[in-house]
Amino acid sequence: MATPITSGSLLTALRREGCTVVEVGDWRRHNRNHRGPWGPVNGVMIxxxxxxxxxxxxxxxxxxxxxxPGPLCHGVITKDGRVHLVGHGRANHAGLGDDDVLRAVIAERRTPPPNERNTDGNTRFYGFECENLGDGRDPWPEVQLDAIARAAAAVCRHHGWNEWSVIGHLEWTHYKIDPAGFTMDAMRGRVGKLLR
Incomplete structure (x- = not known):
């Protein structure tokens, strides 16, 4: 468990990891903190x-x-590989998920299949939304996949986490299918390579 990264440190971490960052409006103060806590944080959700x-x-x-209401994530990763920061703090991205999955993320190991919705993920996860139709046919450009891995690695590196701290929404709750079009094991492989 960790204290959430500050907005300035997030910006620095993303840029150090090689991300092209776009700051959108007053992203540093745009959040849903009035609806509940943000943190301690345990992982990154794609x-x-x-x-x-x-x-x-x-x-x-x-x-x-x-x-x-927004923000619906912390960063939006568009097909051109840019990371658009839209919020900092609690965001409406994860919703309810499985406490067994959270325990696995905390332990930095493979998650079990989710079968419950009993834990608030908006408190526990950074969220990156990635521009894609989610139909399994819309392509994922290499520059976008690289940016997803770099954004996740930036957060993991800051907190000292490994690639098992990165999950897809579909690994958090059985009600979701995202991200569709690549596997989270492949994405974790990219993140692990960057971290090593």
């Missing part, structure tokens, strides 16, 4: 957006929509 078009995707993830 999502797909079910959207196309970078500008629309970033706006949606920053502002949210009726019934689910």
């Amino acid at each position: 999502h797909h957006t079910v959207t196309s078009g970078s500008r629309r995707t970033v706006e949606l993830c920053r502002d949210g929509y009726p019934g689910l």
Whole structure:
């Protein structure tokens, strides 16, 4: 368990890891902290957006929509490989998930299949939304996959975590399928390589 990274340290960590970062509006103070705690944090969660078009995707993830206010993540990773920071603090990205999965993330080992929704993931995880339709056919450009791995590695490196601290939304709850189009084992392989 760890204290959440400061906004300045997050920016520095991402840039040191080789990410191209775009700061969106007042991202450092844009959060849902009034709805509950953020932290202690235990890992990084990867999502797909079910959207196309970078500008629309970033706006949606920053502002949210009726019934689910933004920010919907901490960073949006667009197809061009840029990491758009849209929030810092509690974000509406993870929702409820399985406490057994959280225990595995804390222990930095393979997660079991999720079968419960009894734990608030918005408290425990950094979230990166990745621009993709999520239909298994929309391509994932190499520059985007590299940026996802680098963003996750930046957070893990800051906290001293390994690649098992990075999970997909589908590994947190059986109600989700994201990210679709690549495997989280392959992504963790990329993260582990960067960390080593």
